Amino acid sequence: MSAVDPIVIVDNISKTFHAGGRSHRALDGISTTINRGEVLVVIGPSGSGKSTFLRTLNALETIDSGSIIIDGVSLTAKKTNVDQLRTEVGMVFQHFNLFQHKSVLDNIILPQKVVRRRSEAEATKVAQDLLEKVGIPQLADRYPSQLSGGQQQRVAIARSLAMNPKIMLFDEATSALDPETVEGVLELMGQLAAEGMTMAVVTHEMQFARKVGDRILFMDNGKVVEERKPNDFFDNPQSDRAKLFLEQIL
Numbered sequence: 001m002s003a004v005d006p007i008v009i010v011d012n013i014s015k016t017f018h019a020g021g022r023s024h025r026a027l028d029g030i031s032t033t034i035n036r037g038e039v040l041v042v043i044g045p046s047g048s049g050k051s052t053f054l055r056t057l058n059a060l061e062t063i064d065s066g067s068i069i070i071d072g073v074s075l076t077a078k079k080t081n082v083d084q085l086r087t088e089v090g091m092v093f094q095h096f097n098l099f100q101h102k103s104v105l106d107n108i109i110l111p112q113k114v115v116r117r118r119s120e121a122e123a124t125k126v127a128q129d130l131l132e133k134v135g136i137p138q139l140a141d142r143y144p145s146q147l148s149g150g151q152q153q154r155v156a157i158a159r160s161l162a163m164n165p166k167i168m169l170f171d172e173a174t175s176a177l178d179p180e181t182v183e184g185v186l187e188l189m190g191q192l193a194a195e196g197m198t199m200a201v202v203t204h205e206m207q208f209a210r211k212v213g214d215r216i217l218f219m220d221n222g223k224v225v226e227e228r229k230p231n232d233f234f235d236n237p238q239s240d241r242a243k244l245f246l247e248q249i250l
């Protein structure tokens with residue numbers, strides 16, 4: 001990891017939602033960078049814009065103004081192939097979004113064949129190796145409905161990793177899990193971070209944020225209120241908003 005090797009550069013992005021005749025500025029001039037191998041943890045109160053911010057990084061949300069550059073490619077430039085770029089930015093959601101009628105192995109094989117044009121044999125080998133990596137090789141032939149939430153999330157992570165993403169986004173990846181499976185998935189995320197995966201993580205798991213995060217981005221009302229090293233942020237929050245937030249949740 002190096003301070004001079006940014007893989008994600010977010011410059012002054014804004015986004016307003018219009019719904020039911022009302023407008024809401026969900027992102028209000030966000031700027032940040034994520035360096036290669038770094039883990040950025042995004043925290044903040046409900047509705048502060050965390051998910052919206054994360055979703056802009058793989059163009060699931062468009063932005064109204066500002067720019068986002070991923071590994072030298074502008075997400076917003078007209079000539080950019082957004083579909084291509086999106087395959088390089090893995091995303092893991094709260095709900096696992098697996099193909100229900102495919103086996104675990106096929107869930108990981110299919111996108112490789114479609115998106116990466118890998119052969120059946122190659123895609124199968126990658127999928128088997130990844131199931132090993134995420135700790136569930138014995139579940140290859142099961143269907144998603146036969147798995148616990150934690151196991152399904154491991155499949156979703158393996159499926160993302162199979163694309164060889166340059167960066168992984170985790171949007172409340174453990175929020176829908178039973179308490180007993182949360183820890184295992186957080187450990188897996190920590191393992192990926194330790195192996196050098198660049199990650200942006202929206203989470204309510206503050207111990208994870210402190211332990212695994214390289215930097216905390218604290219958002220409120222669509223703005224970055226604090227952006228600091230985890231220990232500095234948690235031990236000595238600067239803003240009244242962050243102090244209040246931490247008092248309420250810790």
Ligand SMILES: Nc1ncnc2c1ncn2[C@@H]1O[C@H](COP(=O)(O)OP(=O)(O)OP(=O)(O)O)[C@@H](O)[C@H]1O
Nearest residue numbers: 017018019024026045046047048049050051052053
């Ligand atoms: N598709 C949408 N249409 C209209 N408003 C939206 C849409 N998506 C998000 N918003 C609004 O934008 C704001 C930010 O939402 P966002 O989901 O990014 O917040 P969040 O910080 O991730 O919240 P939470 O922690 O509750 O998930 C909220 O006020 C939300 O209601």
